[in-house]
């Protein structure tokens with residue numbers, strides 16, 4: 001196969017800082033074109049990465065109409081993930097779409113269905129799965145060292161880290177706030193480590209306690225307080241079909257520092273997800289097994305891109321099965337609904 005020709009839809013921060021450098025690190029790829037509703041931005045990025053200006057587009061449909069792309073990265077705000085991904089899949093182009101999968105579960109399902117119809121790969125950018133620690137832990141869990149996993153606590157708390165750039169704080173563009181931005185990473189990685197059980201229900205509280213206030217100290221920059229209409233904190237409890245449960249705590253801003261790490265409990269072993277020790281019982285005593293983490297030489301975005309390109313070239317399925325991330329989207333939707341209604345919300349997962 002000749003080089004995989006790649007286009008980028010939405011060339012903001014994550015595209016220029018992670019996706020484009022990631023594709024450039026993979027020999028079998030040709031970065032071919034870029035598209036952004038902000039045409040000036042598309043042109044600037046084309047210049048920055050030595051593409052002819054004729055390969056910068058304001059409308060991604062015009063880029064897809066070239067008919068030469070094999071794959072695209074979708075790096076737009078969340079609410080445009082679905083239309084851009086579906087258009088690309090329907091044009092016969094493989095898609096690596098940033099997290100969260102979409103701005104809501106209905107859109108996420110449309111993306112999954114489009115990938116099934118087209119037979120093209122849909123990979124969601126849950127890059128934290130590809131960290132050396134997570135990969136090591138996954139191998140240990142899959143070997144049965146934890147026995148039955150029945151509970152996990154996943155925590156991603158910032159003292160002050162409200163994104164002061166882009167449009168993260170706007171619901172009309174992104175669908176949600178801290179839960180969709182950082183909660184999704186920790187939820188996805190934890191549920192993947194648990195063996196991707198099917199969720200049954202969620203009960204949650206989400207709120208905005210900092211984003212709507214003037215004068216908040218925030219080293220991540222200043223946002224427009226009058227436009228902030230998403231959550232900056234979320235906590236939730238999820239039940240799964242296999243009897244397991246999960247607790248989530250996530251925040252862009254909070255008055256706490258150094259909140260204890262995420263952990264996973266199994267009948268035969270347990271661990272802190274950010275540590276390197278497994279707690280067990282053996283020979284009538286308690287044992288702590290230390291495992292070595294061989295650091296990958298590349299960042300998680302580049303690894304995810306390598307896996308994407310390898311799957312395209314070798315005709316493999318998506319390295320991140322869409323149904324797993326779709327279920328995470330359903331959990332987050334149920335959390336928002338539960339917060340609104342004050343009640344536990346049932347999750348009705350079905351495959352297309």
Ligand SMILES: NC(=O)c1ccc[n+]([C@@H]2O[C@H](COP(=O)([O-])OP(=O)(O)OC[C@H]3O[C@@H](n4cnc5c(N)ncnc54)[C@H](O)[C@@H]3O)[C@@H](O)[C@H]2O)c1
Pocket residue numbers: 009010011012013014015035036037038041060075076077078080098099100125126127165166167181
């Ligand atoms: N995996 C990660 O760790 C990670 C980190 C940061 C951001 N992200 C995700 O990446 C996506 C983009 O985030 P960002 O920080 O790059 O935002 P950004 O605001 O810097 O960039 C978004 C770009 O998309 C463009 N755009 C908006 N609507 C468009 C459309 N309909 N068609 C084409 N272009 C469009 C904007 O003009 C902008 O240039 C979000 O979904 C975010 O959740 C993921």
